[in-house]
Amino acid sequence: MTQWIAACEAGHIDPEDVVPFTHDGHDYAIYRSPGDVYYATDGHCTHERTLLCDGLVEGGIIECPKHNGRFDYTSGKALGAPVLDDIRTYPAKVVDGTVYIEVG
Amino acid sequence: MGRERLERYSLLGPENQAAVQAGLAGGAWFRSAVPRNRMKELMRRSDYPAVRDTAIWIGLIALSAGLGITFWTVWHSWWAVPFFLAYGLLYGSTSDSRWHEAGHGTAFRTRWMDEGLYQLASFMIMRDPTTWRWSHTRHHTDTLIVGRDPEIAVMRPARLAKLLANLIGLVDVPMAFALMFRHAAGRLTATEADYVPETERARVYRSARINLVIYAATIALAAGLGSWLPVVLIGGPRLYGACLFYIYGFTQHAGLGENVLDHRLNTRTVTMCAVNRFLYWNMNYHVEHHMFPMVPYYRLPELHEEISRDCAPAYPSLWAAYKEIIPAILRQLTDQEYYVRRELLPGAAPFNQPTAASDGRARPLTGVTAV
Numbered sequence: 006m007t008q009w010i011a012a013c014e015a016g017h018i019d020p021e022d023v024v025p026f027t028h029d030g031h032d033y034a035i036y037r038s039p040g041d042v043y044y045a046t047d048g049h050c051t052h053e054r055t056l057l058c059d060g061l062v063e064g065g066i067i068e069c070p071k072h073n074g075r076f077d078y079t080s081g082k083a084l085g086a087p088v089l090d091d092i093r094t095y096p097a098k099v100v101d102g103t104v105y106i107e108v109g
Numbered sequence: 110m111g112r113e114r115l116e117r118y119s120l121l122g123p124e125n126q127a128a129v130q131a132g133l134a135g136g137a138w139f140r141s142a143v144p145r146n147r148m149k150e151l152m153r154r155s156d157y158p159a160v161r162d163t164a165i166w167i168g169l170i171a172l173s174a175g176l177g178i179t180f181w182t183v184w185h186s187w188w189a190v191p192f193f194l195a196y197g198l199l200y201g202s203t204s205d206s207r208w209h210e211a212g213h214g215t216a217f218r219t220r221w222m223d224e225g226l227y228q229l230a231s232f233m234i235m236r237d238p239t240t241w242r243w244s245h246t247r248h249h250t251d252t253l254i255v256g257r258d259p260e261i262a263v264m265r266p267a268r269l270a271k272l273l274a275n276l277i278g279l280v281d282v283p284m285a286f287a288l289m290f291r292h293a294a295g296r297l298t299a300t301e302a303d304y305v306p307e308t309e310r311a312r313v314y315r316s317a318r319i320n321l322v323i324y325a326a327t328i329a330l331a332a333g334l335g336s337w338l339p340v341v342l343i344g345g346p347r348l349y350g351a352c353l354f355y356i357y358g359f360t361q362h363a364g365l366g367e368n369v370l371d372h373r374l375n376t377r378t379v380t381m382c383a384v385n386r387f388l389y390w391n392m393n394y395h396v397e398h399h400m401f402p403m404v405p406y407y408r409l410p411e412l413h414e415e416i417s418r419d420c421a422p423a424y425p426s427l428w429a430a431y432k433e434i435i436p437a438i439l440r441q442l443t444d445q446e447y448y449v450r451r452e453l454l455p456g457a458a459p460f461n462q463p464t465a466a467s468d469g470r471a472r473p474l475t476g477v478t479a480v
Contacts, residue, residue, distance in 0.1 A: 053135060054135075070401070070403050071250070071402065073214045073215065073402060073403060087243065089306060089309075
C-alpha cells in the first residue's frame with residue numbers, strides 16, 4: 006500500500022542539489038533539478054550504502070561522495086562502475102510548497 | 110616471515126574476514142565538518158584546468174620525444190638522453206596521477222574526457238583500467254585495512270628489495286605483463302576476483318588483448334627497424350622513467366597507521382613546489398583527497414585550507430616526508446606494531462578510533478569482534 010508523505014519544504018532544497026529525508030527508518034534522497042523539478046530516490050548508493058545526500062548533483066545526475074558512482078536520479082539508472090545496480094526512485098510532487106514523495 | 114607477511118596482507122588470507130568481523134571493513138571514516146554550500150563549491154568541476162594541464166602535459170611529452178628522436182636519429186648525439194629521460198618520467202611516472210584523477214572522474218566536467226585520459230594513462234602506467242578501477246575503489250573503502258586494501262604499497266615489514274627494484278619498474282612491469290597474458294587468456298587472479306564483479310570482467314580480457322597487440326607491434330617494429338627506439342617510446346618508459354612514480358607514491362601512506370578509520374592516521378599531505386604539484390596533479394594533498402574524493406585536484410589546495418584546523422601540519426617538503434618515512438620503514442622491519450602517529454593541532458576534532466583494534470598498530474585481528 007503506497008502513501009504520499011511530506012518530505013521537506015520545497016524551498017529548503019537549492020536548485021541542482023539534494024537533501025536527506027528519513028521516514029520509518031528508511032533513508033531517502035530528495036532532489037531539485039536545475040529546472041525546478043523534484044525527484045526522490047533511496048538515500049544510499051547501491052554500491053556500498055554511502056549516503057547520497059553528501060554527493061554532487063550536476064544536471065540530472067547524482068554522484069556518490071565516496072567512490073564517485075553516478076546515477077540518473079530522474080530514472081534511477083546506474084551510469085557505470087563502481088555502481089552497477091540501479092537505484093530505486095519514488096514519485097515526488099510539490100503541493101503548497103511542500104515536497105511529497107510516494108512510498109510503500 | 111616473507112610468506113606470513115604476504116598471507117597477512119593477502120585479500121585471500123584470514124585478515125580479510127577478521128577485518129570484516131572487527132568492523133573495520135566498510136567502516137565509518139572520520140570526515141571534517143565542511144558546510145554543505147562550501148563543499149558544493151569545492152566539488153564543482155570545470156573542464157578548463159584539466160584541459161589546460163593535459164594540453165601542457167601532452168605537449169611536454171611530444172616535445173621531449175621529438176627532441177630525443179631528433180638528437181638520436183639525425184645527429185646521433187647523446188644529447189638525446191636527457192630528453193628521453195624527461196619523456197620517460199612524464200610517461201612512466203606522471204601518468205599515475207592522471208590515471209588516478211581521471212579514474213575518480215574528477216579531472217574534467219565532461220565525462221568522455223575523463224574516460225579518454227583514464228584509458229590513455231592506464232596504458233602508460235601499465236594498469237588494466239577495469240581491475241584497477243575496482244582495486245582503487247576498495248582502496249578508498251578500506252584504506253590500509255590489512256587483508257582488505259589491495260593497494261598497500263609498503264607492508265610491515267617492508268619488502269625492501271621489491272621497493273628498490275621498482276624504482277626502475279623491475280617488479281611491477283613483469284607482473285603487469287604476466288597479468289596481461291592471464292587476462293588475455295580470459296582469467297583473473299583470485300585476488301582480483303575478490304573485488305572485480307562478474308559483469309565487468311569481459312572488459313578486462315578485451316583491454317589485455319588490445320594492449321598485447323600494441324606491445325607486440327612495438328617489438329616487431331623495433332626488430333624490423335633494428336632499433337630500440339620504439340621500445341624507448343612505448344612501454345620502456347615504465348622502466349627507465351618510473352622512479353618519480355614511486356618517490357611520490359610512497360609519501361601517501363608509508364609508515365603510517367594500519368587498520369584505522371581516520372585518514373589523518375594513515376595518510377600524508379606533503380607541501381610540494383609548483384613543478385611537483387603539476388607533475389603529481391596535487392595528489393600530495395592526500396589526506397584531503399581521501400577524506401573528500403569528490404573534490405577535483407585543482408580545488409584540493411582550497412580544501413586543504415578548509416580542513417587544516419582538524420589535521421596535523423602538512424610535511425613541508427618531500428625531503429621532510431622521507432626523513433620520517435625511511436626511519437619508520439626501517440624500524441618496522443623489527444617492530445611491526447610501530448607506526449608514525451601525528452599530533453593534531455589544539456582544537457582539532459579527535460581521532461576517530463572506535464575500537465581498540467583501530468589504534469594503528471594493526472595487531473592480528475583474529476578473534477576481534479566489532480563493538
